[in-house]
Structure formats: structure tokens, C-alpha cells
Amino acid sequence: MNLFQLRAFDAVAREGSFTRAATRLFISQPAVTGHIKALEDHYQITLLRRTARRVELTEEGIKLAAITRAMFGLVDEAQVMLEANRQLLTGRLEVAADGPHLVMPMLANLRERYPGITVNLRLGNAQETLAALLSEHVDVAVLTDVEPRKGLTLRPLNQSRVCALVPAAHPWQALTDGIEIAQLDQVIMVLREPTSTTRRTFDQACAKAGVSPRVLLELDSREAVTEAVAAQLGVGVVASVEVSRDPRVCAVPINGTGLANRHMIGCMERRAELRLIKAFMALAPQSIG
Template sequence: MNLFQLRAFDAVAREGSFTRAAARLFISQPAVTGHIKALEEHYQITLLRRTARRVELTEEGMKLASITRAMFGLVDEAQVLLEANRQLLTGRLEVAADGPHRVMPMLASLRERFPGVTVNLRLGNAQETLAALLSEHVDVAVLTEVEPRKGLTLRALQTSRICALVPASHPWLALAQGVDIAQLHDIIMVLREPNSITRRTFDGACDNAGVKPRVLLELDSREAVTEAVAAQLGVGIVSSAEVSYDPRVGAVPINGSGLINQHMLGCLERRAELRLIKAFMELAL
């Protein structure tokens, strides 16, 4: 079955004219005539009656027209959908992030620029976020302290600093310059799990400075750390990029080396030129 022939027949059936059908398809009138003639001869069937003034469908032509109208109607719908996606009027973007604070302003910018695009956001720790990107479960990811690797496109976003999280009544909050990392020696602390990027950065800085805090609790979320600090179970740590207002606690900068984290936006290199991914990367940066 030749779809070009069917498309020509469908155009004539819709327009009732070979001339208008040719204009609809952006081909010549003889080409339309040739396609339909070949279709009729191949299947030994008369689909159209041609008169001096008009083109009429035969009974078999009307039956075929009902089929081609539905068939090419779906093709036209597919064309509209794909064209809308190409112009970023619609589409779906899968995003992963190792925290909500950096990614939310990016999503707000995307929504403002392309309101028809739907976003699915997946939050997790640093390892989960990177794994989701590398396994192609997401299109783009907001990452922290990721080493460059083959096949991965990374763009620097911002840096953040490790801060101490203390109860609202803690005297450190009155220190404009923050606290030195040495002041955390032998201090009771409540920290994230050892695989947390924030925890790893903090532990590395403590090792370099010869500081050994007393870790009372290890918790698996920022929210849990905040609740533990609010309950005065110990001093916590938090990235400066993730400090949220909470009247029960406050963040104090920690002074020392090795307390800076680099945040990045990443996608797979072979997908970096896809229109929606490229647009998000440009907006975010």
C-alpha cells in the first residue's frame, strides 16, 4: 500500500478538487492525478467520478475516505503535538536534585518561560541523584561535588559553605564573623549520614584541622538534623545554600579550609542538544 497515493486521494476527497488537493499537499496537480490513477489501477477500483465541474466519490471511494480521514487526521494530530514540543509549547522534563533549594528557582524560571512544559522532580541524596542521571531516569540533575567523567556534561552553578546549625538561643549566633572550626573540637554534634556530601566535606575539613567533635546522632535527612538541633541535642551542620528560615534554629558560618562545596548542573553529553534539555540548562545558568 502506497501512503503517498492514499494521501493524494484523501486530499481530493477533502477538497473536492484536484487543484485544491495539489495546493494542500504542495505538489503539482498532475502528480495528484498520477497518484490516484495508480491507486485505482493497482486495486482495480474506481474511487472518483470526474466531471467537467466537480469530483465525486463513488460508494467505494466514500468508504475509503472515511478511513483515510481518520488515518491522516491522527497524522495531523501527531504533527501538531511534535511541532508544539519542538517549539517548547509542551513537553515533559525529568529533573533530579540533591536538595530543593537550588532547583526551585530554576523550575520557576522554566515555568515562566515555557508554561506548557511539565516537570517531574526527583529529590534524593548526591549518590541517588547522580545515579538517576547516569541511568537516564532523569534528563538533567542538580549535583554537588561531582568529578568530571566521559559522557557527562557539567556546568558550574554556585559554591556554598558549611555552616553550624545551632538553637536560636545559642551564643554563637551573636558572632558576626562566625566560628573557627577548632571551636567544634569535642562539641556534641548531630550530623547527616557519612555518605552525605555535606557530612563528607565537614569530616574532611575536621580531619585536616585535627578537630574531633563528639557525634551523638547520625540522621538521614536535613529535616531530621534541624529537629534534633531545635531539641538542643547538639550542634548540626548545613550548607549555606540550604538554610531555611526556622525561628527555632540559626546558621553560623564555620571558618576554616576545605568547607566549600561546588554545585553543578549536569546532563548526558549525547542529549545536551535536545531542545528542552538545552533550554533548561541555559535558563538555569
């Protein structure tokens, strides 16, 4: 089946004229006539009756026109949808992040610039976020301390430092210069799971400094750590970009080496030039000071 022939027939059926059909399709009138003649000859059927004043559909032509109108109507819808997506008027972006604090300003920038874009955001720990990106379950991801690897495009965002999280009435909350990491030796602490990036950075810094905190609880979310600290179960740790505004707790800087985390945005290299991904990657640096 020749789609060019069907498209020519559909245009004539819609316009009721070979001349207007040619204008609609941006081809010559003889080309339209040739396509329809070839269609009729191939299937040994008469689809149109040509008179001096107008073009009329035969009974078979009416039946075929109902089919082609639906068929090419869907094609036109697809073209409109794809063109809108190309211009970033519509589209869907799958985003993963290992925390909400950095990604939310980016999404606000995206919404302001491209209000027709729908975003699906999945939050998880660092390992889950990287896995989602590498398996291409998401288009882009906000990541922490990911090493460069083949096939992965990474762009730096900023750095954060690990801070101690203490109850609001804790004596350390008044120390504007922070505490030394050695002050956490044998301190009862409530921490994220060992696979957490913040926990891993903290553990490595403690090992390097010869500090051994007493871990009372291991929790699987920042929110749980905040609640545990607020309940005075122990001291927690949190990245400086993720400090809660909860009045029950206070973040205190920790002075020491190896307490910095690098945050970045990433996508798969082979998809980096897709318009929606490229637009989001371009907006990201503008949303982080």
C-alpha cells in the same frame, strides 16, 4: 502500501477537488491524479468518480476516506505536537536535584519563559541524583561536587560553605564572624548520613583539622536535622545555600579549610543539544547569583 498515494486520496476526499487537493499538499494536480490512479490500479478498485463539476467518492472510497481521515488526522496532531515542542510551547522535562534550594529558582525561570513546559522533579541525595542522570531517568540534574567524566556535560552554578546549625538561643548564634572548626571537637552533633555530600565534606575537613565531634544521631534528610537541632539534641551542619528560615534554628559560619562545596547543573553530553535541555541549561546561570 504507499502513503503518498493514500495522502493524495485523503486530500481529494477532504477537498472534493483535485485542484484544491494539490494546493493542500503543495504538489501539482497531475501528481495528485497520478498518485490516485496508481492506488486504484494497484488494488483494482474505483475510489472516485470524476464528473465535469465535482469529484464523488464511491462506496469503497467512502470507507477508505473514513480510515485515512482518522489516520492522517493523527499525523496532523503529531505534527502540531512536535512543532509546539520544537518551539518550546509544550514538552516535559525530567529534573533531578540533590536539594530544592538551587533548583527551584531555575524552575521558576523556566516557567516564566516557557509556561507550557511540564516539569517532573525528583529530589534525592547526591548519589541518587547522579545515578538518575547517568541512567537517563532524568534529562538534567542539579549536582554537588561531581567530578568531570566522559559523556557528562557539567556547568558550574556556584559554591556554598558548610555552616553549623544551632538552636536559636545558642551562644554561637551571636558570633557574626562564625566559629573555628576546632570548636566542634567533642561537641555533640546530629548529622546527615555519611553518604551525604555535606556530611562528607564536613567529615573530611574535621579529619584534616584533627577534630572529632561526637555524633549522636545520623539522619536521612535536612528536615530531620533541622528538627533535631530545634529540639536541642545537638549541633548540625548545613550548606549555606540550604539554610532554613526556621526561626527555631540559626546557621553559623565555620572557619576552616575544605568546607566548600561546588554546585553545578549537568546533562548527558549526547543529549545536550536537545532544545528543551539546552534551554534549561541556558536559563540556569541566570537564576543563580
